[in-house]
Amino acid sequence: MATNIGPMAYFQEQLQKGVFMIQRSRSTGKFTFYPRAVEPGTGSDELEWTRASGKGRVYASTTLYPRRKPPYNISIVELAEGPRLMTRVIDVAPEDVQIGMEVYARIERDLKEGQQGAPVLVFSVQPEARGVQS
Amino acid sequence: MNRLRGKTAVVGAAYAGVGSSPGWTSMELAAQATKKALDDAGLRLADIDGLCAATFYHFFPTLTVGEYLGIQPRWSNSDTVGGSSFLSHIAQAELAIDAGLCETVLIVYGSTARSSRDLNGLIETPETEKLYDPMVPVSGYALAASRYFHQYGATREDLARVALSARQWAALNPDAELRDPLSLQELLDAPLIASPFSKYDCCLVSDGAAALIVTRADRAKSLRKPPVYVLGNAAAHWHREIAQMPDLTVTAASVTGPAAMSAAGVTHGDIDVMQLYDAFTLNPILFLEDLGFCQKGEGAAFIAEGHIQPGGRLPVNTNGGGLCFAHPGAYGLFALIEGVMQLRGEAGQRQVEAPDIALIHGNGGTLSHQATTILGTGNCLD
Numbered sequence: 342m343a344t345n346i347g348p349m350a351y352f353q354e355q356l357q358k359g360v361f362m363i364q365r366s367r368s369t370g371k372f373t374f375y376p377r378a379v380e381p382g383t384g385s386d387e388l389e390w391t392r393a394s395g396k397g398r399v400y401a402s403t404t405l406y407p408r409r410k411p412p413y414n415i416s417i418v419e420l421a422e423g424p425r426l427m428t429r430v431i432d433v434a435p436e437d438v439q440i441g442m443e444v445y446a447r448i449e450r451d452l453k454e455g456q457q458g459a460p461v462l463v464f465s466v467q468p469e470a471r472g473v474q475s
Numbered sequence: 476m477n478r479l480r481g482k483t484a485v486v487g488a489a490y491a492g493v494g495s496s497p498g499w500t501s502m503e504l505a506a507q508a509t510k511k512a513l514d515d516a517g518l519r520l521a522d523i524d525g526l527c528a529a530t531f532y533h534f535f536p537t538l539t540v541g542e543y544l545g546i547q548p549r550w551s552n553s554d555t556v557g558g559s560s561f562l563s564h565i566a567q568a569e570l571a572i573d574a575g576l577c578e579t580v581l582i583v584y585g586s587t588a589r590s591s592r593d594l595n596g597l598i599e600t601p602e603t604e605k606l607y608d609p610m611v612p613v614s615g616y617a618l619a620a621s622r623y624f625h626q627y628g629a630t631r632e633d634l635a636r637v638a639l640s641a642r643q644w645a646a647l648n649p650d651a652e653l654r655d656p657l658s659l660q661e662l663l664d665a666p667l668i669a670s671p672f673s674k675y676d677c678c679l680v681s682d683g684a685a686a687l688i689v690t691r692a693d694r695a696k697s698l699r700k701p702p703v704y705v706l707g708n709a710a711a712h713w714h715r716e717i718a719q720m721p722d723l724t725v726t727a728a729s730v731t732g733p734a735a736m737s738a739a740g741v742t743h744g745d746i747d748v749m750q751l752y753d754a755f756t757l758n759p760i761l762f763l764e765d766l767g768f769c770q771k772g773e774g775a776a777f778i779a780e781g782h783i784q785p786g787g788r789l790p791v792n793t794n795g796g797g798l799c800f801a802h803p804g805a806y807g808l809f810a811l812i813e814g815v816m817q818l819r820g821e822a823g824q825r826q827v828e829a830p831d832i833a834l835i836h837g838n839g840g841t842l843s844h845q846a847t848t849i850l851g852t853g854n855c856l857d
Binding site: 349375400401402403404405406407413415416417425426427428429436440441452453459461 | 601603604606607608609610614617618619620621622625666667668669670671716717718719723
């Protein structure tokens with residue numbers, strides 16, 4: 342899937358269309374996230390885009406307690422494909438997010454105040470959200 | 476042992492404006508610390524021909540400092556890797572001095588993190604992570620703590636013991652910001668900021684500046700204070716953002732500790748006093764393990780045995796650390812200065828008994844950059 346834009350722009354463009362894409366190295370078979378121009382560690386530029394499974398597990402999690410807003414979650418999710426990413430786990434009270442929980446990718450468009458419409462990759466504890474809309 | 480062991484020495488060390496300094500700029504505080512460090516060494520500004528600096532507010536820190544002080548360094552370096560930048564600077568200065576690129580290096584830092592309420596300065600968060608509103612840097616360390624709790628069954632009480640030890644040391648340091656005693660229960664009852672951390676698990680946000688002067692060992696001998704020799708250095712980094720850290724419970728200190736000790740020709744039992752960069756209470760636990768003073772997962776138990784607190788056999792963060800002494804945005808230079816003061820016997824009530832070897836461990840980013848420096852008295856060179 343050759344593109345004429347950089348990997349980060351391509352990723353965002355796909356996310357905007359409702360698709361969560363991830364890179365895989367043709368030479369090592371390993372997945373890479375965040376999107377990069379070369380594979381970290383090997384420097385291989387044979388990275389191809391593939392649709393992410395959308396499945397993952399919570400690797401680390403914290404609940405933040407801002408002064409004037411309700412508490413919210415920040416987690417690191419380990420994707421079924423291997424790489425980890427920073428995200429937010431939704432559809433559960435922030436304090437109830439547990440390490441090891443299975444979570445499912447979802448594209449949220451109004452997560453951040455003042456940036457409505459921008460697609461953000463979050464993870465739900467609800468399996469029915471598994472199929473990221475395509 | 477490395478070829479450079481003991482070839483350079485710290486000859487001047489000072490801090491200024493530590494705590495709250497409203498109405499002052501970071502450069503003004505840095506210049507004050509420089510003046511005090513020069514006086515400490517018995518040197519003049521004109522003696523400085525090498526310069527290292529890193530601040531949160533200046534894109535070209537060595538250019539800004541050099542101009543402000545009106546010096547024309549022959550060599551400079553502004554490796555900027557967070558709070559541990561200054562340990563990197565010592566290592567770079569050692570090489571530059573050995574190579575003859577310069578003779579006497581000023582390492583300087585200044586911050587108005589408290590008065591300006593500008594905690595992060597020029598530090599950027601990736602666009603892909605900003606979307607989630609992480610509280611930088613506390614959320615990164617909180618994530619690491621969550622993983623550590625999960626894997627090793629640690630608790631908030633384990634973190635609280637780190638804060639308690641820091642308080643006990645700070646009570647002995649008239650320059651420390653937080654000196655009032657706190658009970659374990661008060662620590663545990665504090666509301667959370669980023670689970671599992673309350674405010675007591677987070678370092679201070681202070682104003683302040685620090686300066687260190689390093690020169691050739693043969694020149695150091697004729698200066699005002701007994702030289703504190705640079706015995707060994709090592710630095711490593713494995714990631715920038717916490718989500719990319721290979722294992723949230725293991726830092727690159729596991730590489731820099733053994734490397735620095737090997738370079739210095741010392742073993743764990745030789746270390747008389749340690750400064751372990753405590754941006755958060757989790758850090759000293761991780762660093763005790765990664766530096767090899769106990770096994771992985773046993774840092775909390777080691778601390779609970781009382782080893783690191785006043786009277787313990789391995790005194791850690793003897794000035795009260797970033798948790799209770801001060802933390803002006805970056806703390807590495809202050810950790811180095813406390814190591815120097817201890818080795819010179821200048822630490823007053825908190826003085827450790829006749830130490831010869833100090834290990835200073837710096838941390839930058841979110842457990843990202845790790846750097847270990849081993850300093851020693853003249854007794855180490857016999």
